Amino acid sequence: MEPGAVHEVTAGSCSDLYYVDTGMYDTTEYGAAYILDADRPAIVETGIGSNHERLLEALEELDIERGNLEAIVVTHIHLDHAGGAGFLAEACPNADVYAHHVGSPHLIDPERLVAGTKAAVGDQWRHYDDPRPVPEDRIVELEDGSEIDLGNYRLRAHEAPGHAPHQVVFEVPEFDAVFTGDAAGIWVPTLERIRETSPPAQFDLEGCLEDLKTIRDLEPEVLLYTHFGPREVDDLEQALDTYAAVLSDWVETVGSTRESLESDDAVVEQLADNVDPAFVSIWGPEKTRAETAMNVRGVLGYLEWKASQ
Numbered sequence: 398m399e400p401g402a403v404h405e406v407t408a409g410s411c412s413d414l415y416y417v418d419t420g421m422y423d424t425t426e427y428g429a430a431y432i433l434d435a436d437r438p439a440i441v442e443t444g445i446g447s448n449h450e451r452l453l454e455a456l457e458e459l460d461i462e463r464g465n466l467e468a469i470v471v472t473h474i475h476l477d478h479a480g481g482a483g484f485l486a487e488a489c490p491n492a493d494v495y496a497h498h499v500g501s502p503h504l505i506d507p508e509r510l511v512a513g514t515k516a517a518v519g520d521q522w523r524h525y526d527d528p529r530p531v532p533e534d535r536i537v538e539l540e541d542g543s544e545i546d547l548g549n550y551r552l553r554a555h556e557a558p559g560h561a562p563h564q565v566v567f568e569v570p571e572f573d574a575v576f577t578g579d580a581a582g583i584w585v586p587t588l589e590r591i592r593e594t595s596p597p598a599q600f601d602l603e604g605c606l607e608d609l610k611t612i613r614d615l616e617p618e619v620l621l622y623t624h625f626g627p628r629e630v631d632d633l634e635q636a637l638d639t640y641a642a643v644l645s646d647w648v649e650t651v652g653s654t655r656e657s658l659e660s661d662d663a664v665v666e667q668l669a670d671n672v673d674p675a676f677v678s679i680w681g682p683e684k685t686r687a688e689t690a691m692n693v694r695g696v697l698g699y700l701e702w703k704a705s706q
Contacts, residue, residue, distance in 0.1 A: 398425050401451040403458050406431075408629035409619040410572045413550070416626060417455045419448035421477060422524050422687075424680045426585055426625045428477060431576065433569075434459055436548025439468035440492075441567065441576050442623045443481030446526035452481065453488055466492045468545055470552060472578030473564035474500035475596070476514045476528060478623055483507075483529030494531045495545055497556070498538035500563030504531040517597050517694070521687050539565060552576070555611050559604025560594065566612060574619035574627075580608040582640040583624040588675055591640045593647040593692055594624070600695040602648050609637045651696040665693045 398404075400420025413434040421428025421444055430452055431441040438461050440452060456463060466489040471479040474496060482494050482504055496504055503510040507528045515522050537545075545552040545567075554565040557580040567576040583592040595602075612620075613633060620628045620636070630636045655664050669690040677685045 400425065400448075401454060403432075403455045406619075406621070406627045408627040409574060411574055411619055411627065412572060414572075414574075414621075415455070415459060416621075417451055418625070419444035419451055421445055421448055422521060422680075422684050424684045426587060426679050427583075427684065429623055429625050430455075430481075431621060432456065432459060432461070433547060433550060434461060435550045437467040437546070438465060439470055439545070439547055439552070440466065440485060441470045441472075441552070441621075442478050442578075443469060443471060443485055445477055445480040445524060446484050446528050447480075447524060449481035449484040449488075452485060456489075463489045464491050468492060468495060468547065468552075470495045470545060470567065472566060472576060472580075472623065473497065473561050474503050474510060475561060475579075476510065476525060478578065479504060480525060480528050483531045484526075486531050486535055487529060492535075493537045494535050495537045495539055495552075497554070497563040497565050498540055500561075501536050501538050503563075504528075505533050505536060506530060513598065517691060519687065519690070521684075521691075541565075555615070557608035557611055559601050559606070559608040561599050564608075566608070566615075568615050568617070572619070573617050574621055575612055575615055575617040576621045576623075577612065578623055580605070581612060581620055581622065581637065582643065584620070584622040584626065584628050585676065585679055586626050586628070587679055590675070591636075591643055592676065593644050595644070595647065595692045595695040595699070597691070597695040597698045600699050602644065602699060605644060606641055609641055613637050647692070648696050648699070651693055652700055655697065655700065661694075661697050664697065665690050668693050 406414040
């Protein structure tokens with residue numbers, strides 16, 4: 398899939414919906430952003446700032462004037478989801494930026510968000526641009542049950558704090574789909590496999606499993622992953638149960654490896670040095686290794702927190 402290309406979402410009964418591979422981290426099949434060509438057009442997820450031009454080009458390809466974009470929506474404020482929000486807000490002067498109320502202050506003043514991201518992603522930071530602040534009067538804060546009215550479509554927010562306390566998933570009742578953020582894992586369509594996401598510093602296994610119950614209760618027929626792309630699910634229970642098992646097994650693997658080695662650094666190195674070659678074939682060795690190392694550090698932090706309780 399060519400980064401920047403615009404693809405129509407044809408899964409389930411989705412309509413007027415498109416997605417773009419943003420080419421995040423110079424990879425394919427990792428970062429997606431969505432454009433809903435509604436009465437009040439919206440972008441859902443913004444990628445990292447360095448990829449925002451691809452979204453502006455996608456708007457142009459879809460004949461959506463920048464001044465007509467009315468909503469820039471993020472599932473949470475991690476910079477692989479919200480890093481482009483400030484850039485897009487500058488380019489699209491009539492669009493409000495929608496984010497959970499816990500995270501929205503960090504879009505207005507992103508200094509701490511940048512510091513936390515640098516600590517989490519390490520060398521991957523070279524792929525980022527420093528985010529641009531979003532003006533406070535352009536922010537619309539969301540809570541559980543908030544609805545974004547796009548005219549002929551609605552985005553209904555449901556809190557999903559296991560991955561991060563500022564995460565929501567968005568239900569689209571009109572076509573039985575859910576924008577999953579990171580609540581349902583990382584879907585790699587070429588492999589038809591789901592992979593864990595457990596970054597520092599707020600990963601919570603039990604909370605993530607509860608988030609899967611939240612999605613299950615919505616009964617969507619399509620999962621719209623930020624990582625990566627639309628997925629029509631014939632058996633929602635099986636799809637979500639599979640991710641629950643992947644995530645639980647991953648935490649167990651990190652925990653057992655920690656018991657056998659002398660230091661957390663050694664755990665990170667061992668697991669990052671033994672990545673699944675199938676994912677390397679899609680993302681390349683650098684990104685696959687960096688993703689694994691980040692996810693190990695997130696689980697190690699979670700295990701330390703659990704031990705202190």
